[in-house]
Amino acid sequence: MEKKKNGIVKKFLSIRGMGQVVTVTIGLIIMCVIFGILSPSFFSGRNVGNLLRQIAPILLVGIGQSYVMITGNIDLSIGSVLGMSCMISATLMTKGISPTVAVFITLAACLAVGLINGLLVAQFHLPAFIATLGTMQTARGIAQIVNNNYNTDAIGKAAQGFRDFFYYGKLLGIYNTVWITLVLFLVFNFLLSKTRTGRHIYAVGSNIDAAGLSGVNVVATTVKAYLVSSFCAFTVGLITCATAGMGTMDAGNMYEMYAVAASVIGGVSTLGGQGILVGTIIGAAIWGVLQNGLQFAGAPVAMRNIVIGVIVVVSVLLDVIIRTGRKPKLKKSN
Amino acid sequence: MKKKLLTVLLCVSLVGTLAAGCGGKDKEESSSGDSSDEKKSKVILITMDSTDQHWVSVDRGAKEEADKLGVDYAWMAPDKKDDAQQIERINNAVADGADAIMIAANGPDSITSALDEAKGEGIKIIYVDSPANTEAEATFATDNEAAGRTAGEELIKGLEAAKITEGKIGIIGVNPATQSTVDREKGFRLAFEDSKYELLETQFGEGDAAKSQDIADNYITDGCVGIFGTNEGSTVGAGNAVKGDGGSVIAVGFDKSDAILSLVEEGSLLCVMSQNPDVMGSEGMKAAVKAINGEEITEKDVDTGVSVISKDNVADFQ
Numbered sequence: 307m308e309k310k311k312n313g314i315v316k317k318f319l320s321i322r323g324m325g326q327v328v329t330v331t332i333g334l335i336i337m338c339v340i341f342g343i344l345s346p347s348f349f350s351g352r353n354v355g356n357l358l359r360q361i362a363p364i365l366l367v368g369i370g371q372s373y374v375m376i377t378g379n380i381d382l383s384i385g386s387v388l389g390m391s392c393m394i395s396a397t398l399m400t401k402g403i404s405p406t407v408a409v410f411i412t413l414a415a416c417l418a419v420g421l422i423n424g425l426l427v428a429q430f431h432l433p434a435f436i437a438t439l440g441t442m443q444t445a446r447g448i449a450q451i452v453n454n455n456y457n458t459d460a461i462g463k464a465a466q467g468f469r470d471f472f473y474y475g476k477l478l479g480i481y482n483t484v485w486i487t488l489v490l491f492l493v494f495n496f497l498l499s500k501t502r503t504g505r506h507i508y509a510v511g512s513n514i515d516a517a518g519l520s521g522v523n524v525v526a527t528t529v530k531a532y533l534v535s536s537f538c539a540f541t542v543g544l545i546t547c548a549t550a551g552m553g554t555m556d557a558g559n560m561y562e563m564y565a566v567a568a569s570v571i572g573g574v575s576t577l578g579g580q581g582i583l584v585g586t587i588i589g590a591a592i593w594g595v596l597q598n599g600l601q602f603a604g605a606p607v608a609m610r611n612i613v614i615g616v617i618v619v620v621s622v623l624l625d626v627i628i629r630t631g632r633k634p635k636l637k638k639s640n
Numbered sequence: 641m642k643k644k645l646l647t648v649l650l651c652v653s654l655v656g657t658l659a660a661g662c663g664g665k666d667k668e669e670s671s672s673g674d675s676s677d678e679k680k681s682k683v684i685l686i687t688m689d690s691t692d693q694h695w696v697s698v699d700r701g702a703k704e705e706a707d708k709l710g711v712d713y714a715w716m717a718p719d720k721k722d723d724a725q726q727i728e729r730i731n732n733a734v735a736d737g738a739d740a741i742m743i744a745a746n747g748p749d750s751i752t753s754a755l756d757e758a759k760g761e762g763i764k765i766i767y768v769d770s771p772a773n774t775e776a777e778a779t780f781a782t783d784n785e786a787a788g789r790t791a792g793e794e795l796i797k798g799l800e801a802a803k804i805t806e807g808k809i810g811i812i813g814v815n816p817a818t819q820s821t822v823d824r825e826k827g828f829r830l831a832f833e834d835s836k837y838e839l840l841e842t843q844f845g846e847g848d849a850a851k852s853q854d855i856a857d858n859y860i861t862d863g864c865v866g867i868f869g870t871n872e873g874s875t876v877g878a879g880n881a882v883k884g885d886g887g888s889v890i891a892v893g894f895d896k897s898d899a900i901l902s903l904v905e906e907g908s909l910l911c912v913m914s915q916n917p918d919v920m921g922s923e924g925m926k927a928a929v930k931a932i933n934g935e936e937i938t939e940k941d942v943d944t945g946v947s948v949i950s951k952d953n954v955a956d957f958q
Contacts, residue, residue: 345862353861360854431643432650440654446719450691457693459898474884550849550876552899555691556720557850601858604841607816 326573326624327585333617334592341599348602355481359473361594362487363542367561368568368586369494370538373531375569376498378511378578379427379434381535384565386445387416388558391543393449396458396553405468413540419445420536424529442562450555458553465551472548483545490541494534495583507531511578567614568593571621580625592617680712681932683925684733685742685768686726688818690717692847693872693897694917695744698768701921702742709929721818723750730754733763740764740928742921745772747819764931768920770820777931778940780920787894787913787946788824788870792831794948795866795892798910799837802890806836809866810859812852812874813842821870824894828868837866845874852877860885869893872900875912879903896949896957904954911950914957919944 318324341348367384374381391412398408419441426437461468475482498504506527509517518524539558546557570576571592572585593614600610685702687695699715706713716733718725726746731754733741741763745751752774755765759774767779795809811828814821825842832839840859845852852874856867860881867882867889869875875893882891883903893900896914903909923944927937949957 347862350861353858356854356857356861360857430646432647436647436651436654440650443654443658455691456696457691457897460902546850549853549880550899551880551902552849552876552897554849554873556848559846559848597854598858601843601855602862606841607844 321582323573323580323582323585325628326621327582327588329624330571330573330585330588330592330621334588334595337592337595337599341595341603345599345602348599353598353602355479357594357598358484359481360598361590362481362483363545363561364564364568364593365587365590366487366490366538366542366545367565368572368590369491369583370535371562371565372569372572372574372581372583372586373494373498373507373534374434375566375574375576376511376578376581377507377528377531378514379528379531380438380566381423381532382435382438382562383419383423383442383445384535384539385558385561385563386442386449387419387536387539388543388546388561389449389554389556390419390445390452391416391540392547392550392557393452393458393553393555395544396461396547397453399461399465399468399547400453400459400553405465409468409544412544413537415448416536416540416543417533420533421529423536424532425525427532428525428528449557453553453555455555457555460552461547465548469548469551472545474548486541486545490538491583491587497534498583503527503530508579511580513579564593567618570618570625573621573625575625576622589621680710681739681929682712682714682737683740683742683928683932684736684738685713685715685921685924686729686733687715687717687744687768688721688726688746688770690715690719694769694895694915697917698744698921698924701918701923702768702925703921705922705925709925711925711929713925721746721815723747727751727754730758734758734761738763739932740766740777742766742768742924742928743772744769745819746770747817748773764928766924766928766931768924769917778924778927778937778942780924780927780942780944782820782915782920782946783943784820784823785827785830786943787915788827789831790827790946790948791824791868791892791894791911791913792828794911794950795868795890796831796835796837798890798892799866802888804865804888804890806838807865808838808840808859808863809868810840810856810862810864811842811868812855812859812870812878813844814847814871814874815844824870825868828870840864845877847871847873849873849876849880853881856881856891857884860887860889864889867891871895872897875900875909876903879909883908901949901954901958904949904951907951911948913946914949915946916944 347353371381394415395408395412399405423438423441426432427434471482473483477485506522509522510524510527547553568589569586572589574581596614703713716729723746741758752772755772755774765776767776769781771779811825813825829839843855845855856878859867867878869878872895876899878891878893882889890910892910893912900912930937
């Protein structure tokens with residue numbers, strides 16, 4: 307029995323990237339305990355429900371950014387695509403278009419940005435930072451122009467179903483937002499870990515030349531990663547529109563950075579080729595717990611910023627140390 | 641080579657678009673001419689950003705008045721509240737040959753040197769919404785501290801009417817640097833000076849409706865009986881959180897927008913302090929023209945006031 311138990315634990319830990327995930331999970335648990343002690347209402351059923359719903363959007367954009375980071379790139383346009391999604395859907399709905407049609411039109415626009423990102427990076431070989439910086443500015447401009455540089459009116463009673471579906475409604479006591487995120491996580495995690503596309507994504511991130519020479523279609527793989535990222539930003543844009551019940555031009559501001567933080571804390575490497583989405587869940591959870599817990603603890607806003615910054619740096623340091631520390635250990639065991 | 645060229649071209653067009661975008665809504669100018677011709681007076685409005693509905697209304701008021709008076713008018717603003725960018729706009733306005741600048745200062749001290757330089761060139765300064773600490777021809781603003789105090793008094797009235805005499809009150813700020821919202825919070829806290837309610841540490845939502853809503857949700861979980869939103873986005877977030885909760889939390893806020901008016905009508909917001917940005921724009925424009933023509937401005941410090949919008953009078957504003 308002893309040997310069997312060890313086998314399962316070892317197998318679990320030997321999944322690439324799981325080591326960091328375990329470390330940050332322990333950190334998350336400690337954080338939750340501390341916040342629970344500081345403020346009893348932190349663990350109330352109501353707050354847990356809210357907290358999950360607050361983590362969901364961060365996790366979604368985190369999934370998108372993780373996909374792109376694993377290919378060795380970055381997507382700076384996430385926040386702006388979110389804003390674009392929020393504004394386009396809201397503007398269409400205020401003009402009387404049904405939520406379903408508005409959602410599809412918005413989806414097309416957001417996927418177009420993802421496609422452009424992927425092509426600029428993989429086909430035209432622009433550095434990802436520059437390409438997505440450009441689409442970030444352009445998408446934000448589109449978000450502003452869509453309703454003539456105004457925030458939109460309220461999306462109205464006809465959109466109540468839309469609002470309930472994406473934000474206010476509950477199923478079996480859990481907010482719909484959380485269910486939507488869970489389903490999307492399962493889909494994208496399966497895609498990344500169990501399909502050929504997923505393996506290609508890791509390959510491109512590990513060594514783009516070797517991947518290309520081995521027959522991986524680098525352009526298609528990069529485009530797919532950016533499409534996933536834009537799709538996630540699109541979804542969170544809809545959630546934001548449903549939350550506020552209107553479109554705001556600066557929605558999603560800085561979200562690409564939160565997405566990087568969530569990915570990096572969870573063990574996605576900034577160098578590409580490494581990281582698992584389970585880690586991004588923990589990264590997003592740490593982000594959400596900090597925002598939520600520090601408010602209950604009455605901490606000033608500067609404290610929150612400092613704490614988050616420190617955690618992000620420590621997470622990347624961990625990744626670097628583990629990566630460089632691993633090589634000699636491997637040699638020894640051989 | 642081809643790829644390099646393409647990269648360079650794209651970077652240049654990127655920088656070009658950025659520069660054009662940062663230029664805001666300034667119009668193309670044919671030669672500025674010399675002061676001896678009969679040229680139109682030029683007034684430029686500089687606000688804190690170009691997207692908040694409040695500034696769009698100031699611009700609207702200013703533009704209408706400018707058309708009436710035959711003034712050459714332009715609106716310049718950075719896309720975010722940023723001191724350095726606002727200073728750039730001031731310098732651009734000076735270079736563009738403005739005769740007067742109407743400005744909503746980000747902060748009381750951060751842009752004073754740029755304004756002093758403008759005054760040195762003979763440009764007249766009018767403050768709209770937020771003054772800075774340097775002399776100007778006139779100021780048209782909401783007395784934010786007084787308005788914040790009114791909001792606090794209305795909240796206390798509402799709580800007492802609901803027989804809630806003590807409990808926690810949550811404040812949703814924008815950021816610690818925007819003077820107008822800081823003043824509103826100050827006034828609000830003054831209204832609670834001798835009361836039994838406990839005011840919690842202010843949380844900042846950056847004026848983003850979704851972030852403010854999360855903050856409000858957390859206040860409600862923490863057992864708050866009242867919530868105060870210090871600007872439009874914060875108020876939308878507060879109102880939506882109360883609506884989602886479906887409970888008895890009372891929220892008050894600032895500014896009006898279609899969404900806010902709906903929330904007031906539904907009862908999710910008790911009342912909001914509606915400023916008069918249009919009035920700031922139009923009166924500011926009138927004063928700017930007077931200053932350019934050397935006429936005397938009788939009222940130098942105008943409180944453009946707030947209207948309290950509640951369920952009773954919301955129909956008048958829709």
